[in-house]
Amino acid sequence: MPAKTESDLAKRLLSGDKRALARAITLIENDDPEGWDLVREVYPKTGRARIIGLTGPPGVGKSTLIGALTKEMRGADREVAVLSIDPSSAFTKGALLGDRIRLSDHFLDKGVFIRSMASRGALGGLSEATLQAALLMDASGKDDVFIETVGVGQAEIDIVDNGDTVVLVLMPGSGDSIQALKAGVMEIPDVIVVNKADHPMTDTMVREIRGVLSLGPSVSWRVPIIKTEAAKGEGVAELAEKITEQRAHIEAEGTLEERRARNLRNEVLELAAARLRRRLDAAAEDPAIAELLERVVRRELDPASAATELLERQDG
Ligand SMILES: Nc1nc2c(ncn2[C@@H]2O[C@H](COP(=O)(O)OP(=O)(O)OP(=O)(O)O)[C@@H](O)[C@H]2O)c(=O)[nH]1
Ligand SMILES: [Mg+2]
DSSP states (O other), X not given: OHHHHHHHHHHHHHTTOHHHHHHHHHHHHTTOHHHHHHHHHHXXXXXXXXXXXXXXXXXXXXXXXXXXXHHHHHHTTOOEEEEEEOTTOSSSGGGHHHHHOOOGGGTTOTTEEEEEEOOOOSSSOHHHHHHHHHHHHHHTTOSEEEEEEEBXXXXXXXHHTTSSEEEEEEOTTXXXXXXXXHTTSSOOOSEEEEOOTTSTTHHHHHHHHHHHHHHSOOOSXXXXXXXXXXXXXXXXXXXXXXXXXXXXXXXXXXXXXXXXXXXXXXXXXXXHHHHHHHHHHHHTTSHHHHHHHHHHHTTSSOHHHHHHHHHHHHHO
16 A cells, blocks of 8 residues: 555654665655655654755865765764755766765765755756755754755755755865855855865965955854865864854844745745646647637737636636
């Protein structure tokens, strides 16, 4: 019986079973209805984990940093999940885990779950699927969920924005990202990391970032700029501390709840929009609607009026 299997999977997921979690995320990734049922079942148990998004240009050391942070969190007896998202790599899916995630030290650790996701699923976008996957990780009892995504465009920001804390990772020489910050293309993150701080241009980079930040509006949280050498673990304890501090700050200020409310509202609207779109596409096959669309082509009816009529028929 499907219903029994579902709650079995939910039970295993809630008990922290890694294989159940992996299976659950695959269901979400494939837009399988069983996945949505599962999220519905476990949703009341979510909201406990810290969700931390890391973004930044290719090769700056995001994965190495997550590996080092994972070590730090494990040392504090926290369970960790890592979700690596690559919006641009529908093609390199198979290579993702090996190439993108440098967490081989942690693969055998029972308290660490590592997963990559590249396909967007049929329903909603990758950002929606990311939030669903993060909820599942949360439900399975992970204390910290790291979401990694490559790039500094809006699509990447939308993904890490699902997090409670957004960390931008740069390295000396990532001048484009500073331009993006300056131009307001990119929202100001909560924490900025300059990794590969063994590079001689590091301090110049830090000064430049500080300059850009000083142009922004003054806010209650002063964005820290942390220098790290992820490969050696330098600066990682300080980064972990800042992440904790930032979270305490937004919790005390009430912005954590606001952020989560905003993300969940967006999620609901995006999912509803995706479903509506799907319904409209199906409706276009209907002879009556096809005739309506034909009238637009024949210039008898304007597009906006046709759209109004289409929606009215949907409601009816
Ligand atoms: N010199 C130096 N190299 C580093 C440091 N941290 C990471 N690296 C190296 O930089 C390279 C890229 O590291 P990754 O952690 O894969 O970078 P990433 O940002 O996750 O890369 P993508 O996911 O491909 O965008 C690897 O060869 C790392 O060993 C550092 O602090 N100093
Ligand atoms: Mg990576």
